Amino acid sequence: MMKLKSPPVNSLSLELLTEFAISLEKLENNRACRGVIITSSVPKIFSSGLDITEMCGKSMEHYTEFWRAVQEIWLRVYSSSMVTVAAVNGSSPAGGCLIALSCDYRIMAENPKFSIGLNEAQLGIVAPFWFKDTFVNVVGHRIAERSLQLGSLHSAPEAHKLGLVDELVPEEKLMEKAAAVMAQWLALPDHARQLTKTMMRKPVVDRLVAHREEDIKNFVTFISKESIQKSLRMYMEMLKKRKS
Numbered sequence: 001m002m003k004l005k006s007p008p009v010n011s012l013s014l015e016l017l018t019e020f021a022i023s024l025e026k027l028e029n030n031r032a033c034r035g036v037i038i039t040s041s042v043p044k045i046f047s048s049g050l051d052i053t054e055m056c057g058k059s060m061e062h063y064t065e066f067w068r069a070v071q072e073i074w075l076r077v078y079s080s081s082m083v084t085v086a087a088v089n090g091s092s093p094a095g096g097c098l099i100a101l102s103c104d105y106r107i108m109a110e111n112p113k114f115s116i117g118l119n120e121a122q123l124g125i126v127a128p129f130w131f132k133d134t135f136v137n138v139v140g141h142r143i144a145e146r147s148l149q150l151g152s153l154h155s156a157p158e159a160h161k162l163g164l165v166d167e168l169v170p171e172e173k174l175m176e177k178a179a180a181v182m183a184q185w186l187a188l189p190d191h192a193r194q195l196t197k198t199m200m201r202k203p204v205v206d207r208l209v210a211h212r213e214e215d216i217k218n219f220v221t222f223i224s225k226e227s228i229q230k231s232l233r234m235y236m237e238m239l240k241k242r243k244s
């Protein structure tokens, strides 16, 4: 099991992304490890997505390093040879949702206050093509298109209805259910499951691998724009105001 632990909201900072990638690599290289449950140790939050402070007021070099780390975590989770189950035990906007979408199966705590979705548009930013591809591959084109354009965050019941999460279970049953799903997936021979997973996911993975440097350049150019920086600053202010 892998538990995201970066209070208060598990925002995906460069440090957390790097630790996460190293832990995944270790598990991937351990032949005895055939599956991983990804969850959070922060109450009520799975992950608040990318750490916005990593994308605000920093240098081009920093944005480059940060975006490479974001790409890396997606590539590792999405193309993992292990069975990956997301036990979504709290809200999971944007990058947090991407982590869950990249797993093989998603189980979410049945709490209507928890929400999940790719809400980038609400921040005035655009989800890159590989976020979009991952989303489309889970929920289909129409639902993804509407949800992405509106930057929707879906409540747990709504997310289940849309197919964004596979199952809802009472919060106290989440880990038990995740273990049961893992056992069910691990009952199959690894090679058949892994080859099938590769067949299904390879086109999307290959697309980023082929355009990785171009994608970094696009991100750095986009995020460095004063208008985008302003949107991000305003969003952070809104988060702080909402709190007080």
Ligand SMILES: CCCC/C=C/CC(=O)SCCNC(=O)CCNC(=O)[C@H](O)C(C)(C)COP(=O)(O)OP(=O)(O)OC[C@H]1O[C@@H](n2cnc3c(N)ncnc32)[C@H](O)[C@@H]1OP(=O)(O)O
Pocket: 008, 009, 011, 012, 045, 047, 048, 049, 050, 051, 052, 053, 091, 093, 094, 095, 096, 119, 120, 123, 125, 126, 127, 128, 219, 222, 223, 236, 239, 240, 243
């Ligand atoms: C080409 C560009 C593509 C770039 C792609 C980006 C994808 C992303 O992931 S962008 C990030 C999107 N994330 C969000 O919109 C989530 C924002 N956060 C929330 O909605 C809420 O914080 C929460 C529902 C996750 C939790 O709510 P809660 O009431 O428990 O906590 P808060 O008081 O709101 O937050 C506590 C603390 O944490 C700061 N914070 C929250 N989220 C982030 C974040 N993603 N990055 C950095 N910091 C974050 C928040 O401002 C509070 O800080 P202070 O205690 O200093 O006020």
